[in-house]
Amino acid sequence: MTFQQIKEQEQKYIIHTYGRVDVALTKGRNATAWDIDGREYIDFTSGIGVNSLGYSDPGWAEAVSKQAGEIQHICNYYYSPQNTALAEELCEAAGMAQAFFCNSGAEANECAIKIARKYGEKRGAYKIVPLENSFHGRTLTTLAATGQEGFHKDFLPLTEGFVYARSGDIEAVDALLDGSVCAVMIETVQGEGGVVPIAPEFLSGLRRLCDERDVLLIIDEVQTGVGRTGHFYSYQGYGVCPDVVTSAKGLAGGLPIGTCLVTEKLRNILKPGQQGSTFGGNPVACAGAREVVKRVSCPEFLQSVQEKGRILTERLEALPQVEFVRGMGLMLGIKLKSGGAHDVLIKCAQHGLLVLTAKELVRFLPPLTISENEINRGLKIFAKVLESI
Structure with missing residues (x-):
């Protein structure tokens, strides 16, 4: 199916309770996802905080598939x-x-x-x-x-x-x-x-x-x-x-x-x-x-979440378009000096970054397993979008 066919199918058969973005995801690994056309995205949403170990983590997938087969x-x-x-x-x-x-x-x-x-x-x-x-x-x-x-x-x-x-x-x-x-x-x-x-x-x-x-x-x-x-x-x-x-x-x-x-x-x-x-x-x-x-639940894993949250916060606060960052760990809200949060969400998706909003803030809820490389790539896109507003 093409993206347009999927969108038309959604419009016809699904009650319109969501304001969707024009992206149809079909595959993912950790904090990286691909859409139906093969385009790549860095995901700072983890399905609104759901994919805690990222997309299709091998250990998680093995545990789930093993149980499904039993x-x-x-x-x-x-x-x-x-x-x-x-x-x-x-x-x-x-x-x-x-x-x-x-x-x-x-x-x-x-x-x-x-x-x-x-x-x-x-x-x-x-x-x-x-x-x-x-x-x-x-x-x-x-x-x-x-x-x-x-x-x-x-x-x-x-x-x-x-x-x-x-x-x-x-x-x-x-x-x-x-x-x-x-x-x-x-x-x-x-x-x-x-x-x-x-x-x-x-x-x-x-x-x-x-x-x-x-x-x-x-x-x-x-x-x-x-x-x-x-x-x-x-x-x-x-x-x-x-x-x-x-x-x-x-x-x-x-x-x-x-x-x-x-x-x-x-x-x-x-x-x-x-x-x-x-x-x-x-x-x-x-x-x-x-x-x-x-x-x-491992202390080392939780410490890594705190450290990733600290890195994200410091780098976001250094962006000239950011008024403040608040939150804890990998649950962050970003208030911008100008520009609407929803407009930023749309532009980020167009440039290959998936983010969320919460009231007037842009919200980040990346997978807890997000890599340093994925953080860097996502922040680079975010900074580019903010510069364009």
Whole structure:
């Protein structure tokens, strides 16, 4: 097929929920991809933080294909060795006690919300406090948890019970904890909100407040988790442990997976029949995730992510068109002095670089395995695009 045939097919048969760029990718290795016409691209998106080990990593592909050739799916009535092994390995890496597996970040956050309400049931507490400017998913309930009105307006009424606080304002959160609240729900870096890291003193203050008021602290690590910030989970870099942590995107290296992890005090809080997922814990996805966890949880690997993030930040800050860079590890937002982020995204694709946006920022989420050569080539294209604006 030609690119034009693919585009016409998409326009005719797929609901238009995405503003697509005129690129049809067919092959990739690490942070380099090729389109249907054989044109090469450096990828600073990793599928929005999903391809943590890059495109078609040999070790990951072997683990996935081996499992697919043995048994591809198991009904949750029965035990799955890949599923139980991943649960143990993930809990050990995260410092948590138990896991529930599903298929996406939104589903993981839905599970976290259900756990919080189950926990608050004993005293009639059901409200949850997310932060303004947050993003927690696109289901009706996770949209309600999202602290951005722009995501709400077309789908009212949303699930009730969410009251928002401003990030950094511990007094505002304290004022909301009136006995009706069962949980506080945050991102350590607000990704879709513009790559905005949370202040360390605010997070430690939230932990203290939650302990004092018997309120759960939920940390949404759908985008920040599994090495993205240079720590296996970003809260580990803050020295604060949540009661519930959600994870998805980069966990299975390109296959659909989500998980909701809980601490010991929430062990077995959900009973049989209170939560489920047909595809959650799928053996093939779990095989891919085990390869990711094995490699990304190594201290040397995480140190390399921090170092790559430092190099990218320093080189971006040296560009005269850049106003500032913010983020953590390989999760970076770039504010330009002039020119729209979306226009830059389009021009970058035309010149062979794939990037993302987040509000008014250009966003980089490259594979954690990106090579020095790929970084250099991508930054060279980015600088050329900025010079042309």
